[in-house]
Amino acid sequence: MILSFSCKKKDNNQHEENSIPANTYTNPLLPDGGRPWAVFYKGKYYYLQDAENKIVMWQTEDITDLKNAPSKNIWIPKEKSNAFHIWGPELHRIDNKWYIYYSADDGNTDNHQIYVIENSSEDPFEGEFIMKGRVKTDKDNNWAILPSVFTHKDSLYMIWSGWQKRRIEAETQCIYIARMENPWTLASERVLISKPEYEWERQWISPDGSKAGYPIYVNEDPHYFHTKDKDKVLIYYSASGIWTPYYAVGLLYADTNSDLLNPDSWTKSENPVFSQNEENQVYSTGSPCFIPSPDSEEVYFLYQARPVDKEPYGSLPAKDVDTRSPRMQKMEWGDDGFPVLGEALSEIDKIKKPSGIK
Template sequence: MLFLRSSFWASLLLVGTLACSKSSPSVTPTPTPPTAPTTTTFTNPLLSVGPDPWVVRRGDVYYYMSTTGGNLVIRKTAKMSELGSAVSTVVWTPQQAGINQIEIWAPELHFLDGKWYIYYSANPLCCDGHRIFVLENSSADPTTGTWVDKGRIAVPGQDLWAIDGTVLEQNGKRYLLWSGHEVARAQTQRIYIAEMSNPWTLVGPRVELSKPEFSWEQLGDPDVNEGPEILKRGDKTFVVYSASHCSTDDYALGLLTASATADPLKLSSWTKTPTPVFVKNPAGRAFGPGHNGFFQSKDGTEDWIIYHANPQAGQGCGDNRSPRMQKFTWKADGTPDFGTPVALGTALPKPAGE
């Protein structure tokens, strides 16, 4: 009987042990996957489409805009090298009461007097073509809030064809620069400047700063100076502009230089460089490089240019133009050295701080 009792209890113990082992199986730890190496480079183009690229930084955020043709879109990113994955927001379309516009071009986003402003060009289906318009937003983040139409911006009494508005601040005053016509129904595009009394109002007179006069500015039809952009460093102010028609592969960048304390309304304040400062690179698949913007790296140690170019010859003014960016340096005389458009697909170091 003692033997049977021992066997009985031994059997119970064995069953309990097996039951316990089924309900609580041993767990093999999952190995931690190796950390992916940090990518330190990027390649152009930043996006497959993006004519007339513009970038502005506010705090640790970059805001990007370009021509879409039919609306205004802002991309928001902490890293310019990752623009392709940035959040994209349509912030405005022209389908509003009393607004009838087509061919919306070259938007620029500026933070002025504590508010955001977008300057864009559009054809209002009247008045011999394009004009420059202004939108205002009091939100801290331009991808949120409400954009209020402030109407056309033009010199009083000179409501002429105009595109590519940008803003210069100098000597405590603010100025609008743009590409426009000398008179109604003219064809040649010239760079003009006028003083601003507020972000949506000009006071006269306008002053012509540049017209197509060199052979490299007169390729294609019509002759063109457009896309003026401001660049400042030390005691100098630069206007970098696009020349020749966008339909040609020879669309290129030109340069105007003035003292940072000069009166920008005086033509004598400006010196025009007689040769282009940024031209096509056919071997690198960069045709018609131009209509650019500028920004600094996140740590503030590097200067970068963003511009559009076509990947093949003969593609003209359409949506084959893609945004590209590259670091640039400075010459001994204090002028910018943009170098040559970097070939598509070239691995470039990311902007410092990214």
Template sequence: MTAALILTLPVVASTTKGPTFTNPLFAGGDPWVTQVGGVYYYSASNCGVADICIKHSRSLSGLAIAPWIGVWNHTSADAPNAHEIWAPELHHIDGRWYIYYAADDGDNDHHRLYVLEAERPEGPFREADTGYPHGRLAESSGHWAIDPDVFTDADGKLDLTWSCTNYADSRFPQRICLAQMRDPLHVAGATVALSTPTESWETRGKPIQEGPVGYTRNGRTYITYSASASWISDDYAVGLLTLVPGASPLKPSAWTKSGPIFDHHGTVYGPGSVVFVPSPDGRQWWNVYHAIERLDCNPAYRCRDIRMQPMHFDSRGAPSLGQPLEAGKAVSLPSGDVEAKSH
């Protein structure tokens, strides 16, 4: 789920050498950031100016003050994709722009996957011609589905991963599903359930795996995901699925689960929805995520905020995230990110 976003400018003076900033950057949840042509693009729903919005900046810290640009609104109130628009991801694939998102008709049991397309990141976006109404991204199960992400696996194929159930409605558990794509608008084959929440850190409140993000590094394929109940402040955590090198991503037994790789620490509660982006000069990697500072918010996802901190990958390409940093702690700006300026 995605909360409303509020802008702040967190760059501050500090005894730390060089320019710094403090977390949180701004209010919100389910961050998505991609860098194309030296520009960072951030996408979200419920931003106050449209159903789906973006902002962009040439610096990571500049995203905190960059203005929202509305890029899409639903066509009618009774459309199947008009309500509960969650976790939109902006992707640049083969020269075109796509936004993958989940939505329903006002009934959470009807959540399904959809895609928009445009020639420019600022839009205007339109419901893509997927062969299904309103740009629905059809996959073979037809089951409840949220949090779509597309990525290129180690075999160079385009994959779609998302949070799924084994039912037409939202009954638990929520799992991680995957299917391969024929192109950015069409699924090529059968849906496969890769993972089910079984560990204690995945079943806090409810058995949930959601918000998957796939990536490839050093010839290996990984999927990060968030686990446990999003509406309970101290439940959320981050897990990792790792594909055996050379194996098909469609083979569930070829994936191994580890975690939590990112969890509550100090007064930072419910960290999740991690996405990894390079610094402007490419010398560092940063983890952009959401977290909560208080335990008395109900539902907890309404109190999320967006944060970022340095991270690195180990020799195999797996993420090493450390612990979430406390709010208010001075952090050096990303390498090459010397000023918080919007694009």
């Protein structure tokens, strides 16, 4: 992959001047927000994204119309240990209950850990979420962020990003997997299945020179999916510094009958499968989340990205400005059964709404 950066300008005023046909939408779905996540359940989409000190949920029948969807705060932490830097909240339906997984800290980002809350209501927009506790990922309580869970062959697994050991001079974020005893407890040791090794996974300096205070090599935000005939388990993840335009999506895959806790079962794509699109002014692409159309005829993926005409290209953790925004587009199936994500679409592209949206 050749890493490059240029400011090729399109006339984004066209986005405002032209009317948008009723059966189409444009990106972004909201003016700002990172690490988008949605679940479709009984005719409604439930949407979450980063919110720093709380968890906010949106409810809508039209995921492309989030700007007009009702939203509310559904969780404000009660303990200092998980009251700050709430990253990547994800909603999952497990054993007829709702669980939200998120990572947070006590004000020091080096102390990030994983937490889970539970709601027994049929509708996650109603009822009350209660704290089930911290998910202990290893005996040394290493840094752990951006958890996700999935069920495979009747077993529940958690995947997340973490440190092999506590940072000293440089930071390396790796992808781990473990089997779960229940939705808030691991049943196995954590297993490392990916660490930053390719050039496109190790970018931490932006073209304008902005960077973290020390080298940070990133594999993070893993999400589960599958091939068309479900013969392979897929894990999409994000790589390189989120504050750089080089933030991109990588892919790990394993045969469906393999031992998912064996690192040798996993193969990593040598190149990113979704990345910046200079021509369309879309940068820092990451965090794909796959959702069905209401009629289940199509599959779309949510992701975060930044426009080139906003500064900074990314927000370092210490900065208040965040230029990320949630976007969505349709995926297709390749001849090999793998998803084809295509190229990141511009903010002036009129995209056909998912089938089944009224």
